[in-house]
Amino acid sequence: MAAMLEMIGGNGWALLGAALAVILAGCGSAYGVGVAGQAACGVVTEDPGKFAQVLILQLLPGTQGIYGLLIAFVALSRYGLLGGGGMELTVAQGLMVLAACLPIGIVGLISARHQGKTAVAAIGIVAKKPDQFGKAMLFPAMVETYAILALLISILALPTI
Amino acid sequence: MSKTQYAYAVARIRALEVSLFSASTIEQLIACKDDETAIRFLQERGWGSADVPADADAILTREREKIWETIGEMHVDMDVFDVLSYTSWFHNLKAAVKEVCTGKSGANIFYEGTPIPKGELVRIIKEKDYKALPENMQAAAEEAVDALLHSGDGQLCDVIIDRATMEAIKEAGRAAEDEIICDYAESTVAVANIKIAVRASKTAKTLEFMKRAMAPCDTLNIDSLAHAALAGMDSIIEYLNGNGYAEGAQALKESPSAFERWCDNRIIQTIKPQKSNPFSVGPLVAYVIARENEIKTVRIILTCKQNGLSDDSIRERVREMYV
Numbered sequence: 236m237a238a239m240l241e242m243i244g245g246n247g248w249a250l251l252g253a254a255l256a257v258i259l260a261g262c263g264s265a266y267g268v269g270v271a272g273q274a275a276c277g278v279v280t281e282d283p284g285k286f287a288q289v290l291i292l293q294l295l296p297g298t299q300g301i302y303g304l305l306i307a308f309v310a311l312s313r314y315g316l317l318g319g320g321g322m323e324l325t326v327a328q329g330l331m332v333l334a335a336c337l338p339i340g341i342v343g344l345i346s347a348r349h350q351g352k353t354a355v356a357a358i359g360i361v362a363k364k365p366d367q368f369g370k371a372m373l374f375p376a377m378v379e380t381y382a383i384l385a386l387l388i389s390i391l392a393l394p395t396i
Numbered sequence: 397m398s399k400t401q402y403a404y405a406v407a408r409i410r411a412l413e414v415s416l417f418s419a420s421t422i423e424q425l426i427a428c429k430d431d432e433t434a435i436r437f438l439q440e441r442g443w444g445s446a447d448v449p450a451d452a453d454a455i456l457t458r459e460r461e462k463i464w465e466t467i468g469e470m471h472v473d474m475d476v477f478d479v480l481s482y483t484s485w486f487h488n489l490k491a492a493v494k495e496v497c498t499g500k501s502g503a504n505i506f507y508e509g510t511p512i513p514k515g516e517l518v519r520i521i522k523e524k525d526y527k528a529l530p531e532n533m534q535a536a537a538e539e540a541v542d543a544l545l546h547s548g549d550g551q552l553c554d555v556i557i558d559r560a561t562m563e564a565i566k567e568a569g570r571a572a573e574d575e576i577i578c579d580y581a582e583s584t585v586a587v588a589n590i591k592i593a594v595r596a597s598k599t600a601k602t603l604e605f606m607k608r609a610m611a612p613c614d615t616l617n618i619d620s621l622a623h624a625a626l627a628g629m630d631s632i633i634e635y636l637n638g639n640g641y642a643e644g645a646q647a648l649k650e651s652p653s654a655f656e657r658w659c660d661n662r663i664i665q666t667i668k669p670q671k672s673n674p675f676s677v678g679p680l681v682a683y684v685i686a687r688e689n690e691i692k693t694v695r696i697i698l699t700c701k702q703n704g705l706s707d708d709s710i711r712e713r714v715r716e717m718y719v
Contacts, residue, residue, distance in 0.1 A: 270403050274674075277407030285411075355403050356674035362410035 240326045248329030249314055252336030253307035256389070260303025260343025267296025267351025274355040278362045288361050288368050295375045296350040299343035302386040306339045310393055328394060335392035342385035350378040402675055405470040409683045412466065413671075415442070416719045417690050425694065426710050431701035438694065452698045456691050463687045464509070467680060476677050479568040479577055480684055485510050486561035489533055490540070492517040493553060497544040532567065536560030555609045562588050562611035576670060576678040580685070583666040585613040587659045590644060593625035593632050594655065601625075615640060653713050661716040664689055668718065686718030693717070 243251075275289035308317075310332055315321030324332070353375040360371035417425075421441075428434040435450050444455035467477065484507040491505050495518055506514040512529070520526065521541060526534045536557050544553045562585045569581020589610045596606045606622040616639060624635040629648070636645035647658035663685060670682035693715045700710040 273403040274407035277404040277409075278411045280408050281411035282414075352674070355407065358407050359410040359674050362407055363414055 240330075243326075243329075245324030245326050245329030246314075246316060246321065248326065249310060249324055249332035250316065252329075252333035253310045253316075255333070255340040256303040256306040256310070256336040256343075257300075258303075259340035260347065261300040263344035263347030264297050264300030264303075267299070267347040267349075267354065268293060270351045271296060271354035271358065274358040278358055282362070285361060285365055288365060289358050292354045292357050292361065292372060292375065295354050295372075295379065296347045298379060299339075299347035299350075299382045302339050302382060302389075303343050306336055306386065306389045306393075309390065310336060313393060313395075331392075331394045335389055335394065337389075338385040338392070339382075339389040343382055346378050346382045346385075350375050350382075353378055402472065402677055402680070405472050406674060406676075406679045408470065409679050412683065413686075413719055416686060417694075417717055418719050419717050422693060422697070422714055422717060425697055426707050426714070428701070431698050434698055434701055443694075452695070452702075456695055456698075459687070459691050463684055467684060470680070472677065472680065476572075476574065476577065477681065477684060479565055479572070479581060480681070480688075481510070482561055482564050482568070485512075485530075486533070486536075486557055486564070488512070488514065488517055489521075489529075489537055490554060490557045492521045493537065493540045493544060493557070494550065496521040497541060497553075532564040533560065555605070558588075559609055559611050566611060566613060574677050574681070576667065576676075576681050579666045580663065580681065582614055583663050585611050586615050586641075587644075587662050589613060589616055589618055589621060590632075590636065590641065591659060593621050594629070594648065596622075597625040597629055597632060651712070657713060657715055660689060660692070664716045664718055671718075682718065689715055689718065 240248075271293040275293045278285050278289050311317040314324060314332070357371040357375050361368055364371075425434055425437055428437050431452065432450075435452060435455065438444070438455060439450065444450075444458050448454045448458045468474070488506050488510050492514070495501060506517075512520070516528075520528045521537065524538075524541070526538050529537055536559075540553045540556045543549060543556060565581045566585045569578045569585075572578050572581070592606060592609045595601075596609070603622055603626055606625055607618065610618040610622060612618055621632070621635060624631040633645040633648055636642065636648070644655070644658050644662070647654040667678075667682035667685050670678040673679055696713050696715075697710055700713065
């Protein structure tokens with residue numbers, strides 16, 4: 236086990252953390268934006284006038300992917316892994332970076348999927364009652380809370396070296 | 397098909413539901429002074445199309461076509477909707493059996509757009525090639541032909557095919573993955589059984605006749621219902637009151653047209669929860685039933701207008717709307 240940890244090295248674990256933040260949160264956002272996009276297309280097929288409203292709702296689950304990217308970017312740039320000339324992290328430091336990246340990766344994946352489904356339901360509200368757009372937007376926005384909490388923890392947990 | 401795969405279709409249906417007639421729109425239609433004004437009112441709301449004449453039948457036929465054009469554009473599994481068409485498929489079977497056995501042509505009584513065209517259906521019955529029919533029609537077709545040829549009893553033929561229709565609907569409900577199909581099947585069969593009990597009671601039919609006509613369902617015991625029908629209308633009302641059909645019992649007490657209205661309203665109440673379902677095929681099925689109900693209601697109003705019935709008489713016959 237210790238040999239495997241050493242073999243990958245501190246920088247390797249840090250890179251894995253950054254990759255997971257982007258991959259997991261990005262996959263969640265892709266699913267969420269995709270399913271909400273299908274619903275948005277359904278509404279625009281019948282009523283193109285609602286394009287702007289449903290587009291906003293479609294984009295809501297896209298934020299988790301951005302958070303994942305942000306964490307990965309912060310991690311890579313903080314330890315000089317971006318653009319070369321980086322520091323040599325110990326295995327312990329690398330694992331700490333990996334652990335710090337996991338909250339946004341995992342919570343991003345799950346919250347984006349649920350936000351996508353909630354956005355679909357909200358698009359259903361806008362389809363029937365466009366004047367209720369503000370209220371409709373609040374429901375998927377509530378899911379965002381947990382992605383922001385995970386983002387916060389990931390940023391705070393990234394170790395200062 | 398994953399439930400989220402219906403996201404596009406359901407959202408499109410939500411947008412379309414805005415144009416469904418509400419109770420207030422129906423009230424406006426009733427307020428039209430005659431059928432011509434009512435037809436103009438419908439045309440102003442997009443009913444019919446540019447190439448359809450200002451004729452009630454033509455407009456309503458076009459509206460039925462529009463339902464299936466819309467559903468077809470959504471690229472969903474169309475087999476799910478088969479259960480909604482069973483009544484027309486079995487109606488055509490009934491028409492074909494009667495045409496072959498009596499030799500009288502009923503060209504205009506066949507529904508169009510069924511999987512087996514009229515000519516083919518008549519050939520199947522004529523040549524007794526029952527294997528060419530869907531499995532749920534085969535036994536009923538053979539039994540109905542035998543019954544009509546041997547006894548000449550058209551009503552017996554109807555009873556056999558109508559029961560097969562209900563059994564096919566119930567079976568489709570049992571086999572369906574979607575709850576709405578299951579609920580729709582149960583409501584349809586239960587309501588059909590209640591209708592049979594009411595009519596059999598009025599025409600003093602035997603217990604055997606009723607048992608032969610009724611199809612088993614989960615919410616009603618057909619044996620008890622048939623016995624209640626034998627005892628009279630009050631017994632049916634009492635039975636319905638004690639078995640979750642109190643509204644039906646109340647409608648039965650009120651008037652025959654109130655009872656007929658309740659029968660349709662029961663189906664609409666079954667599908668109403670789909671208004672808040674963002675995924676699955678449920679809202680699509682509900683939309684088709686709602687549109688069919690809307691067209692039926694408009695047909696009732698136009699027919700009443702053509703026959704000079706008062707607005708109150710029309711209101712008594714108007715069905716509950718989905719939206």
